[in-house]
Amino acid sequence: MREGDIHGGTVSGETIRVVNPATGGLVGEVSAGGKDAVAAAVETAEAAQAGWAKRDPRERGKILGAGAQAIRAHLDALSALLTAEQGKPLHEARNEIQGCANVLEYYHSVSGSIRGECMPLSSYGLAYVLKEPVGVCGAIIPWNMPVLIYAWKVCPALVAGNSVVVKPASSTPLTTIRIAEIMEAAGLPHGVLQVVTGYGDAAGAALAATPSLGHLSFTGDTKTGGGISQAAGRNSVPVTLELGGSDxxxxxxxxxxxxxxxxxxxxxxxxxxxxxxxxxxxxxxxxxxxxxxxxxxxxxxxxxxxxxxxxxxxxxxxxxxxxxxxxxxxxxxxxxxxxxxxxxxxxxxxxxxxxxxxxxxxxxxxxxxxxxxxxxxxxxxxxxxxxxxxxxxxxxxxxxxxxxxxxxxxxxxxxxxxxxxxxxxxxxxxxxxxxxxxxxDVPFGGMKASGTGRENGSGAFEPYLRSKTVLVKS
Missing domain, CATH: 3.40.309.10 (Aldehyde Dehydrogenase; Chain A, domain 2)
Incomplete structure (x- = not known):
């Protein structure tokens, strides 16, 4: 099987060989995207953003629910692909694919909870607070749990009305690409979810340095997370970092x-x-x-x-x-x-x-x-x-x-x-x-050098929404 940058960027001449870590055999190839591929993916995501943001959150959630059903229908093939590229035993791969579907279903179930506030204030008149999408979001995925962590990052961003550009790990991109295709076939509008393949020091670094992102989420080691945070911080892009641990x-x-x-x-x-x-x-x-x-x-x-x-x-x-x-x-x-x-x-x-x-x-x-x-x-x-x-x-x-x-x-x-x-x-x-x-259902994240911010739970919507206050004089 040969895969290109199906959802984002142009296929470059250089490719990345995805190798089975148990046998050394070739599983597939993807393009080694870099700065240009990331820029093209962000541009496509920006074009799709406005239409996606206008949809009701419950409608966005229903598409994720449909995506979960479709993922379960492809469980055997997806599990075999994940085992081939990542190396984990087949029963662990099946659990991770099922976990990915569970996350999609969870965010479908809580999609109606995104609501603003309205309050009469005697000294000011009527005040209401709108919750709006932050825009195109970036997600950098590690190789250890590539499918589950993909879902953790993508689902709250999509339900909140954002488009997302995903950069999977260079050694485990294939199952992520396939699941993105399945979600699009289940009703996700084309362009809303982009997958750019490439190495971390090229595609990952370019995504972290993109100034127009509304939010960036990264999971990986603490040292790399520090560099990601600095790159995003230069453009005032807020980040969620899930980093190393010594449990x-x-x-x-x-x-x-x-x-x-x-x-x-x-x-x-x-x-x-x-x-x-x-x-x-x-x-x-x-x-x-x-x-x-x-x-x-x-x-x-x-x-x-x-x-x-x-x-x-x-x-x-x-x-x-x-x-x-x-x-x-x-x-x-x-x-x-x-x-x-x-x-x-x-x-x-x-x-x-x-x-x-x-x-x-x-x-x-x-x-x-x-x-x-x-x-x-x-x-x-x-x-x-x-x-x-x-x-x-x-x-x-x-x-x-x-x-x-x-x-x-x-x-x-x-x-x-x-x-x-x-x-x-x-x-x-x-x-x-x-x-x-x-x-x-519960928040996940670390303290100290293990990161900042939280993923999962209904609170995971917060980084992907911005508040706008409107005051109407009485």
């Missing part, structure tokens, strides 16, 4: 250790550990650490690693060579320095069938020093450090000791412990006796 999972002495270990395995090794809110540090009470770690390693060792398209595979490859090289480099640095105790995994699995893919074994490491790279960086891969704590206060201190504040979880059977911990942990999302699951 802590606190396991208290009264926790169900089997459930907590299963939660740690699911929360860390889902999507090969390539999730912003993955469990990235387990902080376990010293009194139960030995028992918990034994259960954890048994479960981690039982994960079947392989090509995500094959039955029974529990964890696929990493998405790209740069990501796996980063994990290999971190582990080599720590192990060569004698840091920590490697409990399981720690490298590329043995076997000829792993040689062509970007595989890395599920890994558990304990007894790391406080200044370890594995504890103070965002480890975006299947490596899980286990840390011992002396008390709940100590566990919370450790959880808050990084510059990140995206998510965290607390595992306990004591409601008081759960409530105290939730209030004291510096994170945008805190789970109790679960981790990672996130419905579209």
């Amino acid at each position: 802590a999972m606190i396991v208290c002495r009264d926790a169900d250790l089997h459930a907590a270990a299963a939660g740690a395995v699911a929360g860390r090794f889902y999507n090969c550990g390539q999730t912003c809110t993955a469990v990235k540090r387990v902080i376990v009470d010293a009194s139960v650490k030995e028992q918990f770690t034994r259960i954890l390693c048994e479960k981690a060792a039982g994960i079947t690693v392989g090509d995500g398209s094959r039955p029974g595979v529990g964890m696929g490859p990493m998405n790209n060579a740069q990501a796996r090289d980063g994990i290999c480099g971190m582990m080599d640095t720590c192990l060569s320095a004698g840091e920590g105790t490697l409990l399981c995994g720690g490298g590329i699995p043995d076997g000829a069938h792993y040689e062509k893919g970007l595989f890395y074994a599920p890994t558990v490491v304990a007894d790391l020093p406080d200044d370890s790279l594995l504890l103070n960086s965002e480890v975006f891969g299947p490596v899980l450090p286990v840390i011992s704590s002396d008390s709940l206060d100590d566990a919370i201190r450790i959880a808050n000791s990084t510059r990140y504040g995206l998510g965290a979880s607390v595992w306990t059977n004591d409601i008081k412990t759960a409530m105290i911990s939730s209030s004291q942990i510096d994170a945008g999302v805190v789970w109790v006796n679960q981790h990672l699951k996130l419905p579209p």
